[in-house]
Amino acid sequence: MSSWARKFYAKQAEWSGIYWGNVEERHRRKAEWAYSVIGVPPxxxxxxxxxxxxxxxxxxxxG
Structure with missing residues (x-):
């Protein structure tokens, strides 16, 4: 495997944790902010x- 491919796949593995992460308090704070800007659903x-x-x-x- 070439050097660039090794670097690419190593970085991809590092980033892939994003896709399996839980919804955390920071995500809920962003949702609160967005809700305050966007207004009442729907x-x-x-x-x-x-x-x-x-x-x-x-x-x-x-909601």
Whole structure:
């Protein structure tokens, strides 16, 4: 395996923890902020750069 491929796959493994992470308090704080800006549901939110989707889950939990 080439040097660049080793570096790439090592970084990919490091980043992949994002996709299996739990919804944490920081995600819920972001959801609270978004809720205060967006207003009362029902609303639609497009989460760009979603990573593992934890922010979207935290918003969905709020209703």
């Amino acid at each position: 609303k639609r939110v497009l989460e760009l750069g979603a990573g593992g989707g934890q922010n979207a889950i935290a918003l969905a939990e709020k």
